[in-house]
Amino acid sequence: MKKILSLGLIATSMVVAFAQTAGIKVKGSDTVLPLSQKEAEVYMKEHKGASITVIGGGSGVGIAALIDGSTDIAMSSRSLKMDEKMKLKDAGKDIKEVEVALDALSIIVNPSNPVKQLTREQLEGIYTGKITNWKEVGGADLAIVAYSRESSSGTYEFIKDHVLQKKNFGTSILNMPATGAIVQSVAQTKGAIGYIGLAYMEKTVKAINVSFDGGKTFIKPSVATAKNKTYPITRPLFYFYDKKIENQVAPLVNFVLSKEGQKLVADVGYIAIK
Numbered sequence: 001m002k003k004i005l006s007l008g009l010i011a012t013s014m015v016v017a018f019a020q021t022a023g024i025k026v027k028g029s030d031t032v033l034p035l036s037q038k039e040a041e042v043y044m045k046e047h048k049g050a051s052i053t054v055i056g057g058g059s060g061v062g063i064a065a066l067i068d069g070s071t072d073i074a075m076s077s078r079s080l081k082m083d084e085k086m087k088l089k090d091a092g093k094d095i096k097e098v099e100v101a102l103d104a105l106s107i108i109v110n111p112s113n114p115v116k117q118l119t120r121e122q123l124e125g126i127y128t129g130k131i132t133n134w135k136e137v138g139g140a141d142l143a144i145v146a147y148s149r150e151s152s153s154g155t156y157e158f159i160k161d162h163v164l165q166k167k168n169f170g171t172s173i174l175n176m177p178a179t180g181a182i183v184q185s186v187a188q189t190k191g192a193i194g195y196i197g198l199a200y201m202e203k204t205v206k207a208i209n210v211s212f213d214g215g216k217t218f219i220k221p222s223v224a225t226a227k228n229k230t231y232p233i234t235r236p237l238f239y240f241y242d243k244k245i246e247n248q249v250a251p252l253v254n255f256v257l258s259k260e261g262q263k264l265v266a267d268v269g270y271i272a273i274k
Contacts, residue, residue, distance in 0.1 A: 023051040024252055028062015028075035029154050030179045031103060031197035032237050035268045036075055039256050042264060052252065056178065059154030066240055067091050072249055074240040077103065077154035077197070093242045100256050102271035104198045104226035105158065105233040108183070108205040110190050115139040117209040117218040120232070123163050126193060129170020134191060147182045147194035150175045158235055159195055198226070199269030226271045237270065 026036050033056040040052040055071075062074035067087050080088070080095070088095050107123065109115060115138060118126075125131035126146055135141045148169060149156040160166060176182045182194040187204035194205075198221055201207060209218035212232035225231035239256070241249050255261045262272040 023053065024073065024249055025071045026052060026054045026073040026075060026239075027057065027065045027071035028073075029059040029077045029237070030056040030149075031077040031155055031199075032075035032100070032239075034199050035101060035237070035265060035270055038264050038268050039252070039261055042260075043252055043255050047251070050252075058150060058152040059157070060152035063240065066093070066095070066242070072241060072245060073253075076238045076240060077235060078157050079238070080240065094244065095240050096243050096246070098239045098241075098253055098257070099236045099273055100239050100253075101237045101262075101265045101273060102226055103235055103237055104221040104223070104231050104271070105155065105195055105235060106198055106201055106207045106221040107193065107195050107210055107233075108186050108201075108207055109193050110186055111204070111206045112190055113139060113206065115208065117211065119211045119215045120163060121214070123210070124165065124167065127159070127164055127169055127173060128167050129172050132172075142191045145189050145192045146170070146173050147185050147192060148173045148175050149179065149182070149195075150177060155179070155195065155197065158233075162233065162235075197270070198223070201269065223266070223269075223271050234271075236273075 026040065033054065036054045040054050044050045044052060059076040059078055062071060062076060063080065063084050065071035066074040080097070107118065113134065115134060118137060122131065122137050126144055127148065131137060132144055133141065134144055160169065176185065179196050179200050182196055183200055183202055183205055186192040186194045207221050209220045210232060211218045219225050219231045221231050221233070226234045239253060257274065262274045265272045
């Protein structure tokens with residue numbers, strides 16, 4: 001009996017050791033990318049022998065990788081779609097959804113732009129192509145150059161659902177492969193507008209105040225306004241993984257959800273959930 005218990009303890013120890021040292025692949029949302037990179041960096045410093053690879057590309061890319069088994073954790077700035085759930089089920093995967101942080105999605109313009117605020121309706125007009133000049137929303141006589149993420153991005157999906165109210169983006173909208181590219185393009189283009197996760201904010205661009213109540217109240221994106229839920233474009237950020245490999249990924253996920261991990265969430269520029 002003692003021998004069996006000893007073997008059981010050895011097996012358990014091996015599982016824990018494997019979970020701490022096995023390579024973990026994390027892929028997906030560019031919004032979640034800087035957070036996951038920081039969490040992985042600190043985790044690997046504290047757990048010698050641990051190996052974590054973090055790659056962006058968009059929420060859809062990460063979820064597709066989860067379906068085909070080329071990643072262990074999919075980062076996402078949106079929930080799973082019904083067709084993705086079906087594909088994951090067909091692939092024999094039982095997915096666990098873990099909310100790791102909150103994000104205030106910032107609407108940004110070039111710093112030279114005098115416009116300081118926009119309503120949801122005005123943003124819808126800009127991104128559906130109905131509003132094409134800044135003078136239509138109280139700005140200068142200057143053509144609007146609207147930048148968006150690609151359709152594989154969870155941020156793209158969130159803007160379409162919550163800002164455009166499921167209307168299609170206009171044909172003149174310029175789709176960018178990564179959030180950093182939007183920041184750079186808006187910083188270099190006088191008439192530009194874009195949307196980015198709060199952690200990507202830089203002094204080279206200007207965040208504007210947004211109203212979702214017809215122009216009665218305009219709120220600036222910040223950790224504080226996202227936390228008290230007054231900023232209207234706030235969303236959860238997720239990790240998805242197959243429950244069958246929970247022993248492998250749980251140490252990292254638990255670290256992200258720990259007090260130390262959630263402090264890193266705030267340090268990176270997002271909103272801690274704990």
